[in-house]
Each structure stands twice: as C-alpha cells, then as structure tokens.
Amino acid sequence: MLTQRLRTLLLAEAKKHESFYFYDEQTLVESIHHLQQAFPHEQILYSIKCNPHRAILKTIFSSDIDADAASLGEVYAASDCGVPSDHIYYSAPGKSDYCLEKALGQCILIADSLNEIRRINALAATKNMKVPIGVRINPNFSYTDKKGHGSKFGIDEDAFFSALPELKKLSHILIIGVHTHLRSQELNWNTLCSYYKNVFSLASLIQEKLNSPLCFLNLGSGIGIPYCQDETDCDIESLGQELEKLRVIYEDTFSQARILIESGRYLAGPCGWYVTHIIDTKESHGSHIAIAANTLNGFLRPCLEHLVTSISETAPAREPLFYRTGSTPFYVLNDTQEMEKVTIYGNLCTAADIIASDVLLPKLSPGDVLAFPHAGAYSAVLTPFQFSSQVPPEILFLTASKP
Ligand SMILES: Cc1ncc(COP(=O)(O)O)c(C=O)c1O
Incomplete structure (x- = not known):
C-alpha cells in the first residue's frame, strides 16, 4: 500500500534518479515479524532466489531465519551472511x-x-x-x-x-x-x-x-x-x-x-517498489501515448503480463514470471485531476515494450513518476537490465530507524 510516508520518500528519490528499485527495511521487518508470530513453533526459511540483495539478506538472516538456497551461489551468499x-x-x-x-x-x-x-x-x-x-x-x-x-x-x-x-x-x-x-x-x-x-x-x-x-x-x-x-x-x-x-x-x-x-515473496515482495519516469508523450492516430524509462529492461513483470494477457486473457499462471491479469498495478504520483485514456510504452526499440494499453489515468506529462508495488520479489532478478545498453535502474535500500 502506498502510504503518505512512502509517497514522500519515493518522490524525493525520484528527483535524483530516473528509475530505481526502493527496498524499505521497515516494511521488510514487519513482514518478518508477521510470519514469525503466525508460526512461533516453525522455522521460517528465506528463498534467496526471489531477491538476493545483500542488505535484504542481512536483515532477514539476522532475524532468526534460515536459508533456502537454489544454487551454489546462494549457499555462499547465505554463508557470507553468517547462516x-x-x-x-x-x-x-x-x-x-x-x-x-x-x-x-x-x-x-x-x-x-x-x-x-x-x-x-x-x-x-x-x-x-x-x-x-x-x-x-x-x-x-x-x-x-x-x-x-x-x-x-x-x-x-x-x-x-x-x-x-x-x-x-x-x-x-x-x-x-x-x-x-x-x-x-x-x-x-x-x-x-x-x-x-x-x-x-x-x-x-x-x-x-x-x-x-x-x-x-x-x-x-x-x-x-x-x-x-x-x-x-x-x-x-x-x-x-x-x-x-x-x-x-x-x-x-x-x-x-x-x-x-x-x-520468498511473502517476506521480500511488499518491501520493494519500482519507480520510473514518463519521458515523453505524443498522439498517434487519435490515441494518447506516454513513453516511460526502463520498463521492459527495468522491471519486466508488467511487460510480460501485458504480452501474455494480450495473447490470452485467461492464460494460467507461470510463476514467478507471470501471475494473472491485473497483477502489476501502479500509481501515478502526480496531482493532476484531469483523467485521460493512455497507452504506456517503454523507451526501447521494440513494440513489446508496453506496460498498459488504453487505461484511464490522471493525465500524464513528461517528468511524471510511476510507482509499482510488490517489486521486492522476482523483479530486479528477472529483468534483462543489459537490453539496449541503457543505464540500469538504481537499487536503493532504506535502513529502518532503530528504536
Ligand atoms: C522450492 C521452492 N521453495 C520456495 C520458493 C519460493 O516461493 P515464493 O517466493 O512464492 O514464496 C520457490 C519458488 O519457486 C520454490 O521453488
């Protein structure tokens, strides 16, 4: 959920970075506690594959959580974090x-x-x-x-x-x-x-x-x-x-x-946001078009969802790549009251780089910020950052203030 606190934090970072992942330790810690409280007699394992960012691993593995490793590299990563x-x-x-x-x-x-x-x-x-x-x-x-x-x-x-x-x-x-x-x-x-x-x-x-x-x-x-x-x-x-x-x-x-x-996703998913900017807008054959930075090559899930559901509305889930239609919502962080139907593309030279078609949104202008929730799991890890040799998104980790 986009709280006022998060909205303010994301907009502040958006002034400094064109596109970025934002991992919020406070939300991560809340998810850890929630799961541990619900299962006091069981041992929770973290599936590293969903997000192996070192700061995420350190927070999780210093909270009495064991490691589910899917590769030798993940065994080493857990070991490096003291597991x-x-x-x-x-x-x-x-x-x-x-x-x-x-x-x-x-x-x-x-x-x-x-x-x-x-x-x-x-x-x-x-x-x-x-x-x-x-x-x-x-x-x-x-x-x-x-x-x-x-x-x-x-x-x-x-x-x-x-x-x-x-x-x-x-x-x-x-x-x-x-x-x-x-x-x-x-x-x-x-x-x-x-x-x-x-x-x-x-x-x-x-x-x-x-x-x-x-x-x-x-x-x-x-x-x-x-x-x-x-x-x-x-x-x-x-x-x-x-x-x-x-x-x-x-x-x-x-x-x-x-x-x-x-x-995996229960712990790390909600703590992550993906944020990017609208770079350009145009009209084409009567349709409004907005072009965003680093979509397919910054946060793959929305593009994949668009691709799969444009072929079949009822395609079965293929986690962790595709879940179902409507599973990659996003917020437009502007204060515009005027609403407009728009198709949002990314700025890669491929028509597959599209994240939403003909959706009713607050009217978009260059410089507007888009924020995608649930980007803490199966997001950065699945995205082809190298595609098109653009500058990849930053990855930011906000440490929770300790009481
Ligand atoms: C064996 C195994 N454990 C754990 C997970 C993590 O699943 P999730 O992130 O949905 O919690 C997966 C995901 O594919 C898995 O294959």
Whole structure:
C-alpha cells in the first residue's frame, strides 16, 4: 500500500534518479515479524532466489531465519551472511558434480532425484564422509486433489518408496529430512492447510519406512501476496493456528524434527517498489501515448503480463514470471485531476515494450513518476537490465530507524 510516508520518500528519490528499485527495511521487518508470530513453533526459511540483495539478506538472516538456497551461489551468499551450514538448505533440480562437491559440508543438500542421491553417496565415499541429506518428494497429491502430477522437481513418491531398500543400503548418506513444494502464490489458507495435512501424513509414512527419525520436515513455500485489487491477504493467523493443531497431533511422531516453512515473496515482495519516469508523450492516430524509462529492461513483470494477457486473457499462471491479469498495478504520483485514456510504452526499440494499453489515468506529462508495488520479489532478478545498453535502474535500500 502506498502510504503518505512512502509517497514522500519515493518522490524525493525520484528527483535524483530516473528509475530505481526502493527496498524499505521497515516494511521488510514487519513482514518478518508477521510470519514469525503466525508460526512461533516453525522455522521460517528465506528463498534467496526471489531477491538476493545483500542488505535484504542481512536483515532477514539476522532475524532468526534460515536459508533456502537454489544454487551454489546462494549457499555462499547465505554463508557470507553468517547462516550456519546446517541452517542452509540447498534444493534445486540438476545440481552439477561441481556444485555438489563444493556444497558438501557447506549446507544440507536436498536431493532432487534418485540419481542425485546415488551421486551424493558416491561423492561422499571419495571423501570418506557420511552425509545427512534431505529428499524432495513429488507427492501423490496436489494442492487441490488427491492425484499427483509429473514434475521435473523431486522424486515421485512411489519411486522413492520402491527405491528405499536400495537407498537404505547406501553407506555414505543418511536421509534426515523431507521437502515438498508444489506451488507458489496461494492466498487461500484452507488450501494450504489441507496441503500441510497431506505432507505431515506422507512424512510420517516416510519416517516409518526409513525406520529412523526425521530431523526436518520442510512444508515448502506457497503463501502468496495480494497482487491484484480483487485479492486479500492470505490469513496466516488462521493458517498458523491450524498448523499448530497438526504439530501437536504429530508431536510424538516428529519429536526430533524441525518444521520448516519456506517463504520468498511473502517476506521480500511488499518491501520493494519500482519507480520510473514518463519521458515523453505524443498522439498517434487519435490515441494518447506516454513513453516511460526502463520498463521492459527495468522491471519486466508488467511487460510480460501485458504480452501474455494480450495473447490470452485467461492464460494460467507461470510463476514467478507471470501471475494473472491485473497483477502489476501502479500509481501515478502526480496531482493532476484531469483523467485521460493512455497507452504506456517503454523507451526501447521494440513494440513489446508496453506496460498498459488504453487505461484511464490522471493525465500524464513528461517528468511524471510511476510507482509499482510488490517489486521486492522476482523483479530486479528477472529483468534483462543489459537490453539496449541503457543505464540500469538504481537499487536503493532504506535502513529502518532503530528504536
Ligand atoms: C522450492 C521452492 N521453495 C520456495 C520458493 C519460493 O516461493 P515464493 O517466493 O512464492 O514464496 C520457490 C519458488 O519457486 C520454490 O521453488
């Protein structure tokens, strides 16, 4: 939400920079507290991929949050921020031998395939180590039904159980954790809750068949943020209360296990704003046109949304690149009362650089400022800054004033 405080801050920075990301530590800290209060008995992980900006990582990792790393680089980034190796979880498909070797002992490896388990075992054997690992499971259920789906992520539940006799004989690995993640950007807490129930029951079966206690059960991510005007916050208090009931039911079963919840966008998304300027305006064949700086090559999401929805209004989400129509709203920070229908393009030499067509807005003039919310996650990281060799947007971090 654009508060008066933020509007003043963004306009002050807009006098100094043509386009910029603005990360507000105060909002980030509020999101961290909100999540930790809703899940007091669970350990929150931050998914670094959504925004690895060092100041963001430092704030998050100094707040008792563990790391979800999707690459070796993210393992190192978490480690540089002081996260202990047994609090960094490295989960990604297709880890190379080089990455596995470098990551060994620096983090908890989450194996994404049966082959990967065997490769980790072979690697550990060469070093005479016994490596505790997690396994990412692709379960026989989804968020909304009792059927699983083929996926490039994780090990199919049935394949895992079939391979267990072999896996238990591997003498250089020990399976100590289970990880699942099926979907991002879920706003319905009931849906998440029934998913959690399924994961608990699957993990208890895995533990039974392993015949050794699990040390962690990672419920994955999923908690979304309301991007569109017709959406409301996921009720994480109710979700936390229901999860607490589940935790108590399974307390004896998982007496040695940490329950983990991953979060990327919920933590970092709302703290970020993308701000740019209108450079020019013109008329073309009876239409009003405004040209903004650094759109496709500054903040990709609105352009992608425009591209996808211009092909199909009902295209399914492809997170983190595309969510749905209306998911990249923006504010015009001028005081003009006059309204005008306008199409806003970016200043790249491609017609694909368009963020809004024929929308009714306060009349735009050169120098006007546009501010996009929710730009703290999957925004700077996904944007081709080099395209057209323009000056990329600045990235600003406003440190919260300490009490
Ligand atoms: C395994 C895993 N964990 C966590 C996340 C972070 O998701 P989000 O930013 O939606 O919370 C993702 C996102 O793709 C993921 O694949």
